[in-house]
Amino acid sequence: MSEHPDADRIKRELEARVNVLESLVVEKALVDRKALDAILELYEHKIGPRNGARVVARAWVDPAFRHWLLTSPDQAIASLGYTGRQGEHVVVVENTPDLHNLVVCTLCSCYPWPLLGLPPSWYKSAPYRARAVIDPRGVLGEFGVTLPESTQIQVWDSNAEVRYLVLPMRPAGTEHLSEEALAALVTRNSMIGTDVLGAPDATAEVMR
């Protein structure tokens, strides 16, 4: 916590502890530093919400892929190459005008890594984990999202090894856009369920 008076001291201590731990496990040949570099390369440069956005855009332009994605998500996603750790078993849930989906992990912070990358801090935070399951409409309000009262909100608590991806609604006025341009409109939060996508101009400004 940055406002904590001891924040700097704690930071220095943790920095030192991790350095000591890393040197120790490397010296004991339990860890290869090159493997650490490879892991960081993967999550810092190769895996992120653009992967999920490409899945969503493909589903918007290709009805056969959309059907495949909703019925056999693991195979459909694997066809685009976004498989792996914390995305071994994926279920895709589709938003409609009547039904909005929101994803949370109340017990820890489970998240579809191969599709969305590492979770943002708010997703891992107590306020989100606690309230998403009881007051999703209030939570959405904090994200600036107001849904019609007639829209039902269903919440997916990722308490097992199944990971959930929200298929957001395609924004109006995007009929002319290419798959690539559509993917650029898809925000990370829209695939968690804490964002709804507006017309292209509005989304470009926010890029959540």
Next chain:
Amino acid sequence: MNGVHDMGGMQCFGPIEQEVDEPLFHQAWERRAFALTLALGTSGCWNIDASRFVRESLPPVLYLEGGYYRIWLEALQQLLHRANLVSAAELSSGQAQPTAATPSPFKRLEAESVGPLFARGWPSTREARSPARFAMGDSVRTINHHPATHTRLPRYARGRTGTVHAIRGVHVLPDTNAVFAGEQPDWLYSIRFEASELWGPDSTASCVYLDCWQSYLISLDAGRSS
């Protein structure tokens, strides 16, 4: 375990803090702790459920105040120590001591394996050894249990009635795997709980879906034995 990690439905934590243009890691040490946790997590000396159990067993104030990677770091040190991969003296001094050979299940992650291994992941599905007891549409009630060990049935959904929405296949059971009592794979179901069943009138959700292992569920359909 009835711990602070099981926070679904709590209302005391204040507003959700969102960070604009959030970096992947906020501190250099978080980046190292993340990579170390993932690398050592492939060692075969523990499993993801054991990791979660250690994390949720940390002191509650630390769990709530420490932040995500602080929790990971504390848990990693405990897991290394419990697996006899490092000693308490080594952890405090940082000096490797001549010790017995590395415990046998240990397998070091090599850099060239990272790509293929992480792209394959660690599926929790296992082969079915018996037919699924429940079918889509069945009415079920969750058990009311309060084990002092790991479980993935959150408190807010214990002793509650729901409907089988989907069958997810046979998955490793975290409750036993977390305490090294075997994977004991079991059928997993997506269960739909109406929000009113979970929260009475005090919810803005229409329903909440949870994945529940067969052993978490009791049949409510007449004529079907549970």
